[in-house]
Amino acid sequence: MRHLVACSSLLVLAACGGAGPQSVGSSAAPPAPIAGVTPTPASSHSFVAPTVPKSYSAIGGVHSFEYETDDRNAGTPIPSRQSSQLYAGDASTARNSGITVDYNPRDGIFDVKIAAPLAQVSQTLRFQDPVHRTDFGGDRQPQTGTPQLAATGVQYLQLGSQKKTEYDPAISTMVPIGTRDGEADSSTFFYQKPGTETRFVTFAGFVRNQVTLSEQAEDQGDSENRYLVQVVKLERAAFVFGERTENAAVPRTGTASFTGPMVATMVFNPRLDTDASTPTYFQWIEGRSTTSVDFAAGSFTLDLTGTVFAPQFDAYTSREVALGAGATFAAAGRGRVDLVGAGGFLGAFESAAFTQGGVTTALTLAGSSIDGAFFGPAAEEVGGGFRIVGGRPDERIDILGAFTGKR
Secondary structure, three states: OOEEEOOOOOOOOOOOOOOOOOOOOOOOOOOOOOOOOOOOOOOOOOOOOOOOOEEEEOEEEEEEEEEEEEOOOOOOOOOOOOEEEEEEEEEOOOOOOOEEEEEEOOOOEEEEEEEEHHHOEEEEEEEOOHHHEEOOOOOOOOOOOOOOOOOOOEEEEEEEEEEOOOOOOOOOOOOOOOOOOOEEEEEEEEEEOOOOOOOOEEEEEEEEEEEEEEEEEEEOOOOEEEEEEEEEEEEEEEEEEEOEOOHHHOOOOOEEEEEEEEEEEEEEEOOOOOOOOOOOOEEEEEEEEEEEEEOOOOEEEEEEEEEEOOOOOOOOOOOOOOOOOOOEEEEEEEEEEEOOOOOEEEEEEEEEEEEEOOEEEEOOEEEEEEEEEEEOOOOOEEEEEEEEEEOOOOOEEEEEEEEEEEO
């Protein structure tokens, strides 16, 4: 019998570590005004302390990776490959997003919907049971592959089911392992509590691990070799949502600089041309963003810095990675503000690089995107998503992330 674990509501956005009662947000000092702009009157609804149900259209990126591994070469010098691979990714624009977050403050329910067909992801999740609120530390905590972020005020909600699961971190960081017919399917939603750093927009992320274990057989003439197969489908997303600024309230003169957190999910495998069996793993990046806007010129620049997290390993593969935990990331891009046509701002990256062991490796870009919007009554904050796709042949490099910032 399956045991279903449904996650708690997003209203319960408490500080990381579980200190204090959880709520969507808390009071914060009012933002400094933008010169020459008169803020529109605040409504009774607040992103920090909501009073009515509301639906938010998010901006960000989604990707998925499906494959199989098996234990036929477990413990030998030739580990199993990731076979039957299917990778897909997609980044939304400010106007065209398949990611929505609905919140009902009366019942403390969050509904998260991700409809990203280009990324092979379709999820509709409801987080309403307080017991599914979770945090790092203790017997219950977020599933493997969920980043333990250094940013303050990060909340984690989790739901899922498991059957016949065993766990051995020496073999795999994902359940099930070691038991045929075992299966697990868990989804985690995390976000930064509104009012922690920003009052009108926040970043969020999504993790899904769907893993099944089955026993198969191959004919060896006079005998039959039975072996375990781990079938894996992983989904990741990073996005922002909040209360967007009306176009008429966005300044048309002056400049502003916005700083805030950045989080990204990536696959980084540049070694497929030298060893086709090199596995691909998901990794997170956490850091900071600086968005500089020239309202008069209708232009912006975006600078990102971050630190790479350890990869999430599967069963039976070599655990060989090109970037280990602690490697650093930097990227710089620019673009234009287009409130009418795009609903915000959009652009691309000019450079992106990783540094590890004192060696910096610049990425060759096949494609990139930056899509964002202004948030708050008078564009006090910004938020957006980005994507960086590696361009060298025989590499799998794709970085999808989200950033927020306040003046």
